[in-house]
Amino acid sequence: MFLCGRKQVHSGDEARSVDMVSTPHTTNTRSAHPSPRTLGELRASGHVQRSVKDEIRNNLLSALRSGTDPWPGILGFETTVLPQLERALIAGHDVVMLGERGQGKTRLLRTIVGLLDEWTPVIEGSELAEHPYEPITPGSIRKAANLQEDLPIGWLHRSERYSEKLATPDTSVGDLVGDVDPMKVAEGRSLGDPETIHFGLIPRAHRGIVAINELPDLAERIQVAMLNVMEERDIQVRGYSLRLPLDVVLMASANPEDYTNRGRIITPLKDRFGAEIRTHYPIELVDEIAVIEQEADLTASVPTFIVEIIARFTRYVRDHPSIDQRSGVSARFAIAGAETVAAAALHRATILGEDLAVARVVDLSSVIEVLRGKVEFESGEEGREIEILEHLLRKSTADTVRAHLGGVDLATLVTALEASDPIITGDRVSARELLTSMPEGTDPVVTKIAERLEATDDGERASALELALEGLFLARRIGKEADEAGRTVYG
Numbered sequence: 001m002f003l004c005g006r007k008q009v010h011s012g013d014e015a016r017s018v019d020m021v022s023t024p025h026t027t028n029t030r031s032a033h034p035s036p037r038t039l040g041e042l043r044a045s046g047h048v049q050r051s052v053k054d055e056i057r058n059n060l061l062s063a064l065r066s067g068t069d070p071w072p073g074i075l076g077f078e079t080t081v082l083p084q085l086e087r088a089l090i091a092g093h094d095v096v097m098l099g100e101r102g103q104g105k106t107r108l109l110r111t112i113v114g115l116l117d118e119w120t121p122v123i124e125g126s127e128l129a130e131h132p133y134e135p136i137t138p139g140s141i142r143k144a145a146n147l148q149e150d151l152p153i154g155w156l157h158r159s160e161r162y163s164e165k166l167a168t169p170d171t172s173v174g175d176l177v178g179d180v181d182p183m184k185v186a187e188g189r190s191l192g193d194p195e196t197i198h199f200g201l202i203p204r205a206h207r208g209i210v211a212i213n214e215l216p217d218l219a220e221r222i223q224v225a226m227l228n229v230m231e232e233r234d235i236q237v238r239g240y241s242l243r244l245p246l247d248v249v250l251m252a253s254a255n256p257e258d259y260t261n262r263g264r265i266i267t268p269l270k271d272r273f274g275a276e277i278r279t280h281y282p283i284e285l286v287d288e289i290a291v292i293e294q295e296a297d298l299t300a301s302v303p304t305f306i307v308e309i310i311a312r313f314t315r316y317v318r319d320h321p322s323i324d325q326r327s328g329v330s331a332r333f334a335i336a337g338a339e340t341v342a343a344a345a346l347h348r349a350t351i352l353g354e355d356l357a358v359a360r361v362v363d364l365s366s367v368i369e370v371l372r373g374k375v376e377f378e379s380g381e382e383g384r385e386i387e388i389l390e391h392l393l394r395k396s397t398a399d400t401v402r403a404h405l406g407g408v409d410l411a412t413l414v415t416a417l418e419a420s421d422p423i424i425t426g427d428r429v430s431a432r433e434l435l436t437s438m439p440e441g442t443d444p445v446v447t448k449i450a451e452r453l454e455a456t457d458d459g460e461r462a463s464a465l466e467l468a469l470e471g472l473f474l475a476r477r478i479g480k481e482a483d484e485a486g487r488t489v490y491g
Contacts, residue, residue, distance in 0.1 A: 033119045033155035039132045040149035042121055049133045052161075052207055052249050053092040056115045060089055063115075071111055073294065074104065076287035077279070081108070084277045089115070093274025094230065096215065096252040096265070102330020103279040105253040109164075109211045112251065116158040120207065124152040127199060128206040128244075129161070136206070136244050138195055161208030165201050167217040173225045176200045177235050202229050207247050215252040216263040223266045226250075230272035281318060281331070285311060291331050296338040300345040300357035303463050305404055305453055309364060310337040312396035317375060322388050324376040333374050340370045344427065352430045358459025361466035362425055362488055364393060394474055401471030408452055410468060412445045414477050422491030423469065429487065431462035438465070 036042040050058070063070040064086070071082055085108070088095050097105040122129045126140045132153045135144045144151050165176070173179070181198035202210050212218070229235060235244055252273070254265060270276075282288040288311040289304075296302075314334040317323055341359045344366045349357035368389050377385055417423065420439035435458060438446060446465055450456075453464040469490045473480040481489045 030157060031118060033157070034121075036121070037153060038149065039144075039147075039151040039153060042132055042153055043149070047121065049131055050117075052116070052209070052247050053089075055117050055120075056089050056112065056249065057092060059115045059117070060086060070115060071108070072114075074108055074111060075290045075294065076282040076284070077104070077108070080283075081277060081279055084275070088275035088277065091274060094250040094252075094272070095275045095277060096254060096270070096273045097277050097279055098254055098256050099279030100255060100281070100328030100330075102328065102332050103281055104331065105279055106164075106211075106213055108279070109209075109251045109253060110162065112249075113158055113162040113209055116161055116208070118158055119155045120158075120161070121153045122156050122207075124154040128203055129156055129208070131207060134245075136246075156207075161205075163201055163205040163208065163210045165210070165212050167212055167214045169217060169219060171218055171222055173222055174198070174200055176202050176222065177225050177229065178203060202226070202248060202250070203235055203244060203246060205248050206244075209249045209251060211251040211253070213253050215254045216265055218263070220263070220266050223269045227268055227272065230269065281328070285315070288312075288315060288334065292334050292338050295331070296335045296342075298339060298342040300342040300349070300359055301459065302338060302342050302345070302359040303453065303455070303460060305400055305467060306341060306359050306361070306364070306463065307338055308403070309361075309393075309396050309400045310334055310341065310367070312399050313337070313367075313393050316392040316396055317389070320388065320392060322378055322381045322384070324378055327376040329375060333371055336374065337367045337371055340367050348427045348430075352428070354430055354432075354459070356457060356459050358431065358457075358463055360425075360431075360459075360463040361397065361470050362427060364397070368393065397467075397470055398474045401467060401474070404453055405449065405468060405471060408445075408448055408468075410445060410449075410472055410477075413442055413468065414472060416440070416442045417478055417491055422489045424487050424489050425462075425466060425469075426485075426487035428485070431458040434462045434465065 034045065034047075036045050036047070060070055062068075070086075071077075074082065085095065089112070097109065099105050121132055123132050123135060123140050123143065126135070126137065128137060128140075130136055130140050132144070132151055135141045165171070178197050178200040180196050215223075229246065229248075230250060235246070250273075256278075282291060285308070289307055292307050292311060311334055314329060314331075314337070317333070318329040323329065341363045342357075344363035345359040346357040348354070348363075368386060372385055372389065375385075375389070377388075381388065416439035423434070423437055423439075425434050435446075446461070449464050449468045450461045453460075453467070455461045455464040469478070470480075472478045473490060478490055483489060
């Protein structure tokens with residue numbers, strides 16, 4: 001399942017997913033919907049009505065039974081989060097996902113829609129996508145009684161059965177549940193008529209999934225309005241109750257309450273969620289690399305070892321005592337880092353007229369300034385932010401050098417540098433210039449470095465060479481200076 005181990009990451013290889021609206025299962029290719037167009041034809045076809053929770057349960061069990069991955073694009077949760085979520089869905093529970101920012105909570109919730117049936121029948125023109133066998137609104141009930149077996153039906157794709165709301169302080173009860181529509185009253189209906197109600201997000205998600213992101217941000221009085229929906233599955237609007245047997249699965253995401261000051265999930269609402277599942281950042285380095293490779297939208301070729309440096313850097317930042325651990329370090333931090341490095345490579349290639357833009361170690365310096373604002377430091381570290389991040393980036397680079405170039409004898413390179421002019425690189429030095437500036441007698445070791453890092457063209461070989469030079473500098477075997485022109489001099 002992991003996507004690590006690829007030598008390069010290319011622009012557009014994988015779909016970007018953080019905060020996307022579509023889901024991994026809602027692709028452009030979909031099968032044609034079934035043919036029945038009336039209630040009578042639907043009955044004759046042998047269609048069996050299933051609740052949303054039954055659909056999810058049966059389709060999940062079928063996927064597990066056949067060995068099909070029910071969670072495409074979800075990385076690093078195989079032995080932790082996913083088994084818990086699968087048990088919750090099989091049990092038919094509503095779920096709240098708890099975790100720090102950038103742990104993939106929303107991505108995971110959006111993937112659940114892939115467990116619904118691809119097509120489901122609805123009463124044509126119904127406001128709440130009611131099943132032809134079970135109309136629930138007064139208008140649909142009348143229509144079904146009048147037309148009986150000739151009741152026209154339509155077909156709804158699963159991608160249209162997922163609703164999502166970002167909880168904000170200005171969210172109202174009407175947004176989630178519903179309110180009286182003054183326009184319908186003006187048309188002559190009485191206030192007591194249930195058809196005067198304008199339905200909110202949750203009833204409109206009837207026969208589907210509704211997700212509330214950042215649930216604690218909802219005011220407590222708004223959360224109270226959800227209690228009946230969660231337990232009795234009905235809604236109450238403006239003092240009278242409209243008994244609608246809603247068929248919805250309610251999902252939510254939130255930050256753990258012990259470190260958010262924005263709000264909390266009220267106890268009665270929390271009690272109504274059948275499962276509370278904690279997410280986490282990638283546990284293994286390979287998971288961190290896989291997330292970057294899958295999610296980053298790169299504009300240049302980025303060698304795997306550069307991605308690995310960024311992944312290690314992210315993990316060091318996440319664990320450093322100077323970083324506010326309550327806020328976390330999002331996966332977007334690493335993704336933005338990889339995209340920044342790729343952009344720096346494309347910028348250099350454009351200016352210098354290089355045919356192929358390949359990221360190099362020198363491009364990593366652009367990451368610090370860009371990502372600085374994505375990290376929250378402890379209050380006592382003011383003024384040291386850049387120093388801390390630069391130290392952690394050097395540490396990440398050194399670890400990557402040891403992992404990939406351990407056992408390669410670089411003494412020849414050190415000796416050649418001592419007896420020749422310095423090697424100059426930078427964002428205004430092309431890959432070809434760097435390679436041709438190497439001292440005599442270094443070709444064998446440069447070739448060995450390139451082979452170890454699977455570098456083939458000039459751009460990749462220059463990137464591999466820079467990694468070796470930076471490793472020698474970090475091991476204090478050679479010197480390094482930056483001049484006023486922005487060039488890096490090794491010697």
